[in-house]
Amino acid sequence: MVVPDLIFSLFVALVIGVVFAGIILRKGPRRGFFWFFLLIFLAIFAAGIWGKPLGAPLSADNWLPFVAAGVLMALLLTFLAPRYPKVKRDAQLDRARTMAILDKIERDKKIAALAYISLSLFSRVAIIVLVAVIIARYLL
Numbered sequence: 001m002v003v004p005d006l007i008f009s010l011f012v013a014l015v016i017g018v019v020f021a022g023i024i025l026r027k028g029p030r031r032g033f034f035w036f037f038l039l040i041f042l043a044i045f046a047a048g049i050w051g052k053p054l055g056a057p058l059s060a061d062n063w064l065p066f067v068a069a070g071v072l073m074a075l076l077l078t079f080l081a082p083r084y085p086k087v088k089r090d091a092q093l094d095r096a097r098t099m100a101i102l103d104k105i106e107r108d109k110k111i112a113a114l115a116y117i118s119l120s121l122f123s124r125v126a127i128i129v130l131v132a133v134i135i136a137r138y139l140l
Helices: 002-023 033-050 060-080 095-139
Strands: none
Touching: 002 033, 002 060, 033 060, 033 095
């Protein structure tokens, strides 16, 4: 049963990942899509194999844990992602306003670095825990 669960988890993770990437209208490169996809895939696979009730292979109670876990993990990761506010461009800035804007940019960079470190730690811990849960399911 490993292969069908794995293939179905990959399919659901791909669909949910593409839908959420399309919903988040962010311009520029999407550098974090691989990690986003990996976390969603592992969450779907772990929830699907642990939450799978006995029943017909194509019944709703069999695939619902896969989809529910994927949507919940995608929502969680979407809400945890840092937001980048739009910056208004002003043609005429005096020195004091320019210095205030530069100070704010420096503070925002420090906050972004802290957010990056904490999200990196969260994603690594989540990956380790999800892989351990998947391995435990097939060993037990």
